[in-house]
Amino acid sequence: MENITFNLTELHKHGTAFFEFLALRKRFFVDQLGWEIPHDNDVEMDQYDNPKAYYSLALKDGKVVGGIRAMATTAQWGSHTYMLRDAMAGKLIGIPEDIIPESEAAVNPSVWEATRIVISDELETAAERAECLSLVFDGAVAQAKGQGATDIIALCPPVFARTMRQLGYPAQIIGDPYVNLHDNRRYVAMKGKLSGVRAKPAKSATEAKETEAPRTAVSEAAA
Numbered sequence: 001m002e003n004i005t006f007n008l009t010e011l012h013k014h015g016t017a018f019f020e021f022l023a024l025r026k027r028f029f030v031d032q033l034g035w036e037i038p039h040d041n042d043v044e045m046d047q048y049d050n051p052k053a054y055y056s057l058a059l060k061d062g063k064v065v066g067g068i069r070a071m072a073t074t075a076q077w078g079s080h081t082y083m084l085r086d087a088m089a090g091k092l093i094g095i096p097e098d099i100i101p102e103s104e105a106a107v108n109p110s111v112w113e114a115t116r117i118v119i120s121d122e123l124e125t126a127a128e129r130a131e132c133l134s135l136v137f138d139g140a141v142a143q144a145k146g147q148g149a150t151d152i153i154a155l156c157p158p159v160f161a162r163t164m165r166q167l168g169y170p171a172q173i174i175g176d177p178y179v180n181l182h183d184n185r186r187y188v189a190m191k192g193k194l195s196g197v198r199a200k201p202a203k204s205a206t207e208a209k210e211t212e213a214p215r216t217a218v219s220e221a222a223a
Contacts, residue, residue: 001065001128003135005056005143019043020064021057028118033183048115050077056139058132065120066132070140072147073106073113082113084155084189094182099155100175100189106153112144114154134167141169141194153191161190169193 004014011018022043029035030044038046052075058066073082080086085105087095117136123129144152153174154160164171175189 001058001060001131001135003056003058003139005054005139007054008051017057017059017064018055021055021067022049024064024067024120025116025118029116033185035180035182047077047080048083050080052077054140054143056136056143058135060123060128060132065123066136067116067118068114068136068140069116070112070114070144070152072109072144072149073111073153074109081107083115084113084153094180095155096178098176099178100153104153104174104189104191106151109148110150112149112152114140114152117154117156130167133163137164137167137169145194150194151191152194153189155187155189158186158188164190164192 004017006014006018022045026039026042026044029037030039037044048069048071053069053071056068056070057064071082073085075082080091081089083092083095084100085107086092087099088097088102088105090097117133119129119132123132141152158173158177161171161173169192171190171192173188174191177186177188179186
């Protein structure tokens with residue numbers, strides 16, 4: 001597997017990779033989880049896929065098998081900022097307005113938000129999923145740290161805190177969990193440090209089995 005990173009100004013360098021990522025998101029979030037979010041027959045795309053967003057994708061044999069979207073908490077595009085802050089402002093149906101404490105609602109270039117993490121079902125082994133997750137996080141972290149970020153926040157299943165610690169990214173819960181009304185799964189906000197850490201793929205089958213890399217997403221759906 002390999003990693004590619006880009007923003008909207010660099011789409012032309014990577015062929016159909018961005019479209020493939022949107023299609024993978026549609027298959028997972030819409031077709032599998034049943035989220036009621038903007039999509040058509042082919043792709044899922046929302047208001048946070050804008051010029052402020054950065055993308056980190058994993059490719060296997062030239063095909064997108066995983067990805068993540070990230071942006072600084074200073075991002076502003078029209079009436080939208082970043083997902084967790086917009087949820088607190090009551091702009092996103094289904095995410096509680098008290099999803100994180102007011103003290104964690106950063107507008108700071110050193111804090112980035114990760115959303116829409118997804119891993120393809122085509123990656124069937126724990127080792128492959130761990131490698132994929134590690135690659136996309138390494139890429140996103142490199143982008144964020146390159147612009148001065150030291151922390152990253154995300155909304156994800158509670159198990160992801162343990163998963164990210166195992167991959168080398170210390171994460172802590174910063175809010176109360178809630179149950180998503182579309183898929184009946186629990187999600188919670190968490191925050192991780194980027195300074196001095198780097199995700200590492202599992203080195204053996206045994207290590208891979210111990211590292212949970214679920215086919216899931218960090219971010220909750222935007223209305």
